[in-house]
Amino acid sequence: MQKTLLNWVEEAQVICVFRHQIPDPDALGSQWGLVSWLKETYPNKRVYALGKHTGVKPELFEQPDVVSDEEIEDSLAIVLDTANAARVDDQRFVKAKRIVKIDHHPQPDPYAHLEIVMEKAASTCEILTGILKSFARDEELSTKTAQYLYMGILTDTMKFSTNNTTSHTLKMAAYLAQSHLDLPRINEELFALSMTEYKFINYIRNHATIEECGLVTIFLTLKTLEELDISPNSAKERIGELGNVRDFEIWAMFIETEDPAVVRFNGSLRSRKVIINDIARRYGGGGHQHAAAVKGVDVETSQTLLAELRSRIKGDS
Ligand SMILES: [Mn+2]
Missing domain, CATH: 3.10.310.30 (Diaminopimelate Epimerase; Chain A, domain 1)
Structure with missing residues (x-):
């Protein structure tokens, strides 16, 4: 599955990254973590983040892109953290040449050509970290990419306290922390109250x-x-x-x-x-x-x- 994903990524000139409506930090973190890694790894590809700039803590992430229908039709679409098609923020994802889904919710509604669904994972960012770690052959990710992914793991597990938090969750978090993350600052940004x-x-x-x-x-x-x-x-x-x-x-x-x-x-x-x-x-x-x-x-x-x-x-x- 991961091999197919890597092949499709390498073949694509345009990659559009989607996630669910009213996104939480797992949706936004997986979206921006992937977008940032794709841009760093393939500077010649056109990579976009789609959806409205809203949800929970959108200010901690970047502004989404404005993308034409033609560009989407030409693209590989990767949809993150979204169990069913109706919840994808920007329904134009269906027009993409190829669609990949990466998610940890139970799978009631398959909608992609390639589905990477791990129901036991505590977050989509945890799954994506494992994928990027193997693509990067265990080398460190950039601080920016790692920080986005870490935010999703931390919030979906409620600071590593939910009953689906596992040793794998902590291993992925530890791998991300190697990228010189400022852990107290990330906590403060996500959890300090107004x-x-x-x-x-x-x-x-x-x-x-x-x-x-x-x-x-x-x-x-x-x-x-x-x-x-x-x-x-x-x-x-x-x-x-x-x-x-x-x-x-x-x-x-x-x-x-x-x-x-x-x-x-x-x-x-x-x-x-x-x-x-x-x-x-x-x-x-x-x-x-x-x-x-x-x-x-x-x-x-x-x-x-x-x-x-x-x-x-x-x-x-
Ligand atoms: Mn999630």
Whole structure:
């Protein structure tokens, strides 16, 4: 697979690198890590990064390129960190001559001519680091390339703490660190809070309803978010701030949708041990066992959902 990828890269004059919509640092880190390595290794090829300059911490990455349809039609497209075709940021990727997918999400929707999918990997950056390490014959990568890849590994593993963090993850991180990375500075850039974020975290910790069974909930209206000067997307990113407490079993954040006609909420659900995605699915949502979501539920529906979560904690269902 990797041999085919290298052959296709060497044959291509134009390479377009894509990733998913509303990108996180794994999507952006794998995209810019690959773009930077391709530009350094093949200065005569035309290499582009596609997609909107948005998502989580886009300011830590470069501005994407504006690319014509003709250029894409002529290119090898490499799509990173994106499980299904509909989520690719810039749907013109389908016009490319050849399409490669590199990803760590379970594979419901094959869409590429070559699929490099490793579900056990903790991040796409971890997979890509392994690929570039073998292409580079174990030589050091440039500091710039290594830093982009390291950011994706660090954030997707929540600083090497998720249950899919392995010795391979740490080996890849150690290989990248050899490229003279400034580890404390990277941490600071990714995780230091702004004053606004600090105030928002204080708000949700002070206003969450904590039930004796271990169910923790917070409802956030658009008006509240406006007063706290935080966008719905950035608010959602902070769900973890309600967790990490031994006595909490499930924590849920409901954020009002931006539809002015009705009062509805998007809910993010997290749990320590109990399984919650089957319940989320019954309400039109889904996700992983301990991290799920529902969309556009009204107040009444949110209450029946919470009742189901409550009885799940108590072991009644
Ligand atoms: Mn990822």
